[in-house]
Amino acid sequence: MNKEKIAIMVDSCTDVPKEYREKYNMYVIPLMIIYKDKEYYDGIDITPEDVYARFAKEIPSTSLPSPEITYNTFKKIQADGYKKVIVISISSGLSNTYSMVSSTAKELEELEICVIDTKNIGIGAGFSAIMAGELIEKGLDFKTVCQKVQENVEHTRIYFCVSTLEYLKKGGRIGLVTSILGTALDLKPIISCNEEGVYYTVAKVRGRVKSLKKAQELAVNMAKNYEKYNITIMHGNAKEEADKIAEELKTLLPGVNVCVEGQITPALIVHTGPGLIGIGVQRVNW
CATH class of the missing domain: 3.30.1180.10 (Hypothetical Protein Tm841; Chain: A;domain 3)
Structure with missing residues (x-):
């Protein structure tokens, strides 16, 4: 049940498993993995095995999702008929992803957007997205879902x-x-x-x-x-x-x-x- 047309967006480092991304129709913005010769989208055009195999020659760096991809993902959510978005981000203490998404969200006046700083990493952050999916499925309203997820961060x-x-x-x-x-x-x-x-x-x-x-x-x-x-x-x-x-x-x-x-x-x-x-x-x- 999703009467309020609430979407969930996550960054790729929340590490939500595919089964839950599909179950709750989550939209994912990928972080970037940067090698000297090429950049890759996290979990899209590079695999864990690829990274392990290349460690002997190079330890790459990472960067936050691009503002352009983030903006386009919000527009895709809007085009898909959603009116509200809950964004689950990895910790602002570890990445600028939360700050970038919050800034980009201000450009989307047509959507009501709540960005949650999980203060966590990996599935520690992803659990908040799974929780949001469960609460939306139960029929809770947007404000209540955001409040309950935020309260559970600690x-x-x-x-x-x-x-x-x-x-x-x-x-x-x-x-x-x-x-x-x-x-x-x-x-x-x-x-x-x-x-x-x-x-x-x-x-x-x-x-x-x-x-x-x-x-x-x-x-x-x-x-x-x-x-x-x-x-x-x-x-x-x-x-x-x-x-x-x-x-x-x-x-x-x-x-x-x-x-x-x-x-x-x-x-x-x-x-x-x-x-x-x-x-x-x-x-x-x-």
């Missing part, structure tokens, strides 16, 4: 582990994560986004196995604060580890509403490198 978090901080540092996305983690001690950070949407270190654990276990523990403890919740286990070329964690989480957390699993989008790979594991939780109160 109840959504993703904990992630990377094999190395090299990619975050090179991409300028290191945030508040300390780079003093010595190789001799094999200290691994569990990273999340703080209230400002900037990366910070939640904990430091010795070794890969213990770091993954700690991230899982943090997610389980958060989920237990809620009667119902969504969970996610996303990975960057680490499917075997992700599958094992997913199996354990489904046993530990019986109140799951939605469980999202899979490989992260190419633009996120650029900043995290191979070996990422992300474990996320979102409160379900609707």
Whole structure:
């Protein structure tokens, strides 16, 4: 039920899986992946495998979606008969995407547009888009959907582990994560986004196995604060580890509403490198 003709727009780094993009007819504006010889649209003309294969020769950079593509996507939404748009953006503390979309939205007087800064990254942001889709399907009005999604931002978090901080540092996305983690001690950070949407270190654990276990523990403890919740286990070329964690989480957390699993989008790979594991939780109160 969508009586108010509400559309959902996301940027590609919200990492909403295809099944949910199709279910809720989401419009996607892609970030750009920039190599020395060519630029690519995130998730459109470049795959995760492409990025991994080229790491040995070049670590590319990324940039926000172009204002032109964003404007044209809004016009497409209007042409498709929608009157209102909820835009879900990755954290303004990590990207200028939110600022650019907000600025572009002011040019579309024919549409009522609400842009939500999730203060999060990847499916941690994408959960807000899935929530918006569920609420619209339930028949809630535009203002209420926007309000409920915004209120739930602080109840959504993703904990992630990377094999190395090299990619975050090179991409300028290191945030508040300390780079003093010595190789001799094999200290691994569990990273999340703080209230400002900037990366910070939640904990430091010795070794890969213990770091993954700690991230899982943090997610389980958060989920237990809620009667119902969504969970996610996303990975960057680490499917075997992700599958094992997913199996354990489904046993530990019986109140799951939605469980999202899979490989992260190419633009996120650029900043995290191979070996990422992300474990996320979102409160379900609707």
